[in-house]
Structures are given as structure tokens and as C-alpha cells.
Amino acid sequence: MLFPDYRPRRMRQSAAFRKMVRETTLSVNDFILPLFVVEGKGVKNPIDAMPGNYRLSIDNLVKVAKQAYDMGIPAIILFGIPSKKDPLGTQAYAKDGIIQRAVKTVKSKLPELMVITDVCLCEYTDHGHCGFLDGHTVDNDATLDLLARTALSHAKAGADMVAPSDMMDGRVAEIRSILDENEFTRIPIMSYAAKYCSAYYGPFREAAQSAPTFGDRKTYQMDPANAQEAIREATMDVEEGADIIMVKPALAYLDIICRIRDEVDLPVAAYNVSGEFSMIKAAEKMGWIDGRKVMMETLTAIKRAGADMILTYFAMEAAALINE
Ligand code: PBG
Ligand code: ZN
Numbered sequence: 001m002l003f004p005d006y007r008p009r010r011m012r013q014s015a016a017f018r019k020m021v022r023e024t025t026l027s028v029n030d031f032i033l034p035l036f037v038v039e040g041k042g043v044k045n046p047i048d049a050m051p052g053n054y055r056l057s058i059d060n061l062v063k064v065a066k067q068a069y070d071m072g073i074p075a076i077i078l079f080g081i082p083s084k085k086d087p088l089g090t091q092a093y094a095k096d097g098i099i100q101r102a103v104k105t106v107k108s109k110l111p112e113l114m115v116i117t118d119v120c121l122c123e124y125t126d127h128g129h130c131g132f133l134d135g136h137t138v139d140n141d142a143t144l145d146l147l148a149r150t151a152l153s154h155a156k157a158g159a160d161m162v163a164p165s166d167m168m169d170g171r172v173a174e175i176r177s178i179l180d181e182n183e184f185t186r187i188p189i190m191s192y193a194a195k196y197c198s199a200y201y202g203p204f205r206e207a208a209q210s211a212p213t214f215g216d217r218k219t220y221q222m223d224p225a226n227a228q229e230a231i232r233e234a235t236m237d238v239e240e241g242a243d244i245i246m247v248k249p250a251l252a253y254l255d256i257i258c259r260i261r262d263e264v265d266l267p268v269a270a271y272n273v274s275g276e277f278s279m280i281k282a283a284e285k286m287g288w289i290d291g292r293k294v295m296m297e298t299l300t301a302i303k304r305a306g307a308d309m310i311l312t313y314f315a316m317e318a319a320a321l322i323n324e
Contacts, residue, residue, distance in 0.1 A: 024304040028072040028322050032116065033315035035076050036207055037061050037102045039083045049203035049278045053313055055081060058105050065106050065113055071319040075114035077163060077311060078102055079208055082124055087133065089124030093149040100157040107158040116190065117154040119147055119164040128212040130166040130220060138220060143168045148178040155184040165192040167220040172240035188243035190269060194230035194256055197221035200249045200275030230256045234264050249273040251298060254305040261306025270307035277313040
């Protein structure tokens with residue numbers, strides 16, 4: 001097929017043609033909306049670097065969750081910000097912790113909205129690391145039990161799915177077994193399988209007050225330079241019983257999404273993280289880009305790369321455009 005016999009522009013000549021040959025279409029069904037929940041009542045505390053996102057008390061969380069549900073967004077993922085933090089992150093697995101109460105309330109008011117919980121310790125530990133500290137080292141095996149307890153407490157509160165984001169080795173198997181032993185065989189695990197040690201998480205850490213007080217997360221999150229290792233991580237999580245494999249961040253890692261889509265026979269999720277969101281919002285505010293167009297192009301690219309679902313702070317804005 002060579003010019004002048006074939007002319008690719010023939011299929012681009014009108015909106016109708018372009019629609020007919022379009023390979024990727026975003027749907028509201030693709031989105032998972034991340035939300036932050038705090039103690040208190042009537043709290044709607046704006047997150048400076050993430051315009052349109054708030055730290056919400058449970059009453060306001062229900063309102064936003066209902067808006068998302070009414071727009072057709074199938075799922076939310078919840079992050080808790082506890083009022084007390086300690087070395088063991090005990091509020092992460094407390095029966096009446098902020099997340100456990102939030103899940104219970106949202107599920108009682110909106111039973112058909114899928115509620116996913118992020119399973120990690122960094123928002124709950126006073127040192128801000130994602131696990132149990134032995135001196136300045138995060139002790140992998142000692143952390144597994146705390147993560148498993150956290151996941152179980154979320155399931156007991158009514159979570160529809162748990163999503164471990166800590167990057168400890170062996171956590172998926174540990175969580176699968178504690179869920180199964182407690183008659184939660186129906187609760188799937190969405191594993192943050194290829195989670196990179198990324199500077200794109202900056203605004204999230206400000207929002208969740210979860211930045212480590214010393215050091216960084218390089219001993220547990222992946223090196224951004226590695227791709228082959230992502231396949232190993234994903235393969236291990238499949239064998240440990242994961243139901244969905246996540247790649248995070250999304251935009252600087254589209255190659256990883258694409259390769260995992262090819263090599264793993266499970267649904268693939270991509271996390272369009274806080275920094276990716278903030279950069280678009282900031283450039284839009286400066287008048288340097290058309291924010292809505294860049295948003296749609298970004299989300300389309302993530303889906304085109306192979307993501308079956310996208311965790312994104314743009315979920316409601318993009319849904320509004322799609323539903324227009
Ligand atoms: C917790 C967690 C983080 C994010 C999701 N879960 C932060 C981190 O690993 O430091 C980042 C999400 C985002 O930036 O939007 N481990
Ligand atoms: Zn963490």
C-alpha cells in the first residue's frame with residue numbers, strides 16, 4: 001500500500017470517517033475516582049496542588065461519591081488520613097479507623113458503587129514509610145502481617161476490592177490467604193504490581209500527609225529505569241493470586257502498560273497519578289495548554305497503551321465531557 005494508490009488522509013476527511021476508524025474510545029466505565037477521607041464533619045479541605053480535589057469528612061465523601069455514581073463512574077478508591085499516627089500504623093487496621101468507617105457508610109448509602117481501598121501503611125505511620133521499621137530499614141516480612149490485617153479490616157468493613165500499594169514482596173499471597181481464611185474468597189485484589197519510585201507522587205503526599213520523614217522509598221518501590229523487572233513483578237503477583245495488575249504512574253510508563261498488557265492475562269489498571277494531574281492543571285492555569293483537551297488526550301493514550309481501567313483524579317471532569 002503505497003502512495004498514490006493508498007492515501008491515509010482519505011479516512012480522516014470528516015468527523016464521521018474518523019469516528020468509524022477510531023481504535024480507542026474512552027468510556028465512563030473505564031474510570032476509578034480516588035478520594036481522600038479525613039476525620040470530622042462538614043470538612044471539605046481543598047488540596048492546593050490538585051484543584052477540584054479535597055480532603056473530605058465522611059458526610060461530604062458520601063456526597064462526592066454519589067455525584068460520581070450518578071455520572072456513571074463505577075468505582076472509587078479511598079485513601080484515609082487518620083488523626084493519630086504511630087510507628088506501627090495501627091489506625092490502618094483499626095476496626096473503627098477512618099477508612100473502615102468511611103467504607104461502611106458509603107456502602108450503606110450507595111451499595112451499587114464499587115468501593116476499593118488502598119492498602120498501605122504510609123498514611124498511618126508517624127515515620128511515613130510503607131512498612132514496619134527496624135532501625136532505618138523497612139522490614140519486609142514483619143510488614144506482611146500488618147498489611148494482611150489492614151486488608152482484612154477493609155473487607156470486614158464492606159470494601160468490594162483491596163488494592164495493596166506498599167510494594168513489599170509476598171504481600172499479595174499473604175492478603176489472599178488471610179481473606180480466604182476469613183471467608184472473603186469473593187474479594188478481589190488489585191495489586192499495584194509495577195509501582196515505581198516516582199517524583200510524580202508529590203502532590204498526593206502533600207494531600208495525604210504521607211511523605212517519609214527520612215530517606216525515600218527506593219528500597220521498596222521500583223527503579224524508573226527498569227522495564228523487565230516490571231514483568232517479573234507482575235508475573236509474581238499473578239502467581240500469588242492477584243485479580244488485577246496495576247501500573248503506576250501511567251504517563252511516563254506507557255511502555256510498561258503496553259508490555260504488561262501483552263504478557264499478563266489479567267485486567268490491567270493504570271494509575272494516572274497526582275503529579276500527572278497537577279502538571280496539566282498548572283499549565284492550564286498559566287494559559288499554556290487547553291487543559292480539557294490535554295486531559296482527554298492523556299486518558300485516551302493510557303487506554304490505547306493497554307489499560308482496561310484508569311485510576312484518575314480527572315474521572316468526574318472526563319465523565320462530564322463524555323456524558324455531554
Ligand atoms: C501509598 C500510595 C501513594 C500513592 C497511592 N498510594 C503514594 C506513595 O507511594 O508515596 C500515589 C498516588 C498519586 O500520586 O496520585 N503508598
Ligand atoms: Zn505507602
